[in-house]
Amino acid sequence: MHALKEKISLSQLFFLIISFQLGTALIVGVGKEAAQDVWIAFILATILGVGLIRWYISLLFLYPGKDLYQLLEIAYGRKIALLFSFLYVCYFLHSMAFVLRDFGELIVVVVFPNTPIEVIVLTFSLVLAYFAYMGIEVIARSVEIFIPYALFFLFLMILFLAINGSIQPYQLRPVLEHGIFPILRTAYPSLTTFPMGETVAFMLILPITADFIHTKKVAVWAVACSGFLLAGMSALRIAVLGVEQSERTTFPFISAIRDISIANFIERLDALVVFVLLLGVFVKASIYLLAALKGLEYLSGIPYRRFSIPISMLVAMLSVFLAANYAEYKKEIGTIQQILWDLPYQQGLPLLLTIMLFWKHARQKKKGEDAHGQSG
């Protein structure tokens, strides 16, 4: 197996996490159950998300330099670790398929209405295969270049919406109309699993950060920043569209941006939204693909780059096969995705892993102390 030589800087990690979190969550409009209080749900979910990333990193700190798959091996031994690693590979690929499907649906609706979704996901998968082949350093550098543009475009969109007079803060009232429980239910598990808990994929990326000791601080700030950005953008969405229209539309953020019409000249800024989405999808899908490929490398002992083309082609196929139509897709992305995929892999297995690792770590420490006592 090839030695891990790739390294990314802390700033690259910060931008990777922000783009990863914003990803599709910004565009598809999550947390509709909380109605106009979705921004409060996002703030609560951000706090939980920060807790999750701190938890994942504290596991990595127990055995510095080891990634998720190697931690599984330390905790359970090689055979059980192989089984869990295979399940994680499937989870990452399935999540990537969901991201691709979201991207495909949006592109078909907004940009290429006459092009089959299959062609879009297939061509985008080829790009992802190339990036996965080039490795995490290339992905991180690309994000470093593109994220200032994406943030500038977001700022521009907010500015245009404000100039246009589309932002009507009264639509955010009444606050807590249906009480606190819908907000709590939206914050957990809905928003905590998507997009906050998805940072579990970074358990494969964090160990290769150049300054590993400072990753906790950087990752926490990145999750907090992206969480508050998502809270702000969801409040903006409601303030522009109102609750009813926001719930009805498939891509509420696109609908909100379409509202912009300044002097009958600055209109149809969909392209800016698509740019932001493209960056988010690119990062999210690449990280998932890379996490899965590293899992396959761990399972087979074959360098992960060999898998990049066949696996990305497989994911393109899965993204269309996972649901027969958009209605089924929405149904599956709701509760089924949470119960069968997100909760077990983001919280269930890491919880078991934590118990085992802390137990093993404490036992090792005790053995070390005993040996030290005997020699003294």
Added chain:
Amino acid sequence: MVTLYVLLVTFYLLGFYTMLDMLLYGRTLVDAIRLLFDMDISTGKYFLLFGYASGLAVSAVIDMRRKKSGRKWDGQPR
């Protein structure tokens, strides 16, 4: 080996989707598989199957080249 792992992941995930189809929508196994590979020309699923087959072909070529060269994956002789 690459081909084997790709096939393994494919069967697991497609099997999972088929099972989900049966449990969620009450479809029979045959119906679920038929729907999965619904070969209506307008759907464009041909592109995907062609892409997947190409990916599988690439993995088979990688495997055969490695076998022919008689070297391990890290470049060391067997």
